[in-house]
Amino acid sequence: MTSSALIFPTPSALGSIDQYIQAANRFPMLTEEQEKALARRLSNANDLDAARQLxxxxxxxxxxxxxxxLGYGLPHADLIQEGNVGLMKAVKRFDPDRGVRLVSFAIHWIKAEIHEYILKNWRLVKIATTKSQRKLFFNLRSLRSQNGEAPHSLTNSEASDIAERLGVKTEEVFEMESRFAGGDVALEGSGDDDEDRHYSPISWLVDPAAEPAEVLETAQIEHLQDTxxxxxxxxxxxxxxAIVQRRWLVAEDETAATLHELAAEYGVSAERIRQIEVKAMQKMRGQLTMA
Known part of the structure; x- marks a missing residue:
């Protein structure tokens, strides 16, 4: 049978994940010759039907x-969907002349997409961000699962043994284990208890300076202080x-002039300097009110 004789009907709408799995298992498997022929059609002629069959x-x-x-508690359908994204990436990059079957080549891409999905969705906050942390995340969970260990605090000897087997530092094992143990915390309280809402994490994130009224007031103050x-x-x-500036607008490292100092400088009484100051301040207040 040649590749052109294969029948890959477009699947109809499916109502459940079980129906999808049954439909996926009904598609025929390709021989090595058929796989190479389809891959060459895709590579040489950008044949989308060949890509679909692959x-x-x-x-x-x-x-x-x-x-x-499935042990991560995420929907099976979503895991499959992400894996399908990886499969399509693998098909696009597959080179039939390298002597490797698509099934072997695609495993890496499928797992990579599923891993990325798990790390983004298993917790609201990512518990593994670097490449080495991601590797430790999956290896540690797999190792604990294979050994049939119930969740518990690792002892120093257990952590050292795991670190040696995975080729990482003991401190990294303890750090990742602590991330496993930590659960998600709701940003908002239950809504029934005022005290619970007051101490919920969302209350710690509030920035009063970002409130619209505060922003407007700050802008107005800055405008008054400047313009x-x-x-x-x-x-x-x-x-x-000059009197107002010498009395009220001196630099932090300077000392404001006294009424008597200014009186001596201008040849008037200290009371006259005070009257000039009061009148000037009243006039300035009027100007600022209109600003």
Missing amino acids: VLSHLRLVVSIARNY GLKSALASLDERSR
């Missing part, structure tokens, strides 16, 4: 691999402006 004939492989990851203050000072005569 994908459909290996759906059972994805189902088989996805079944091994408004400059405009108010400009409305004063030279002597009044």
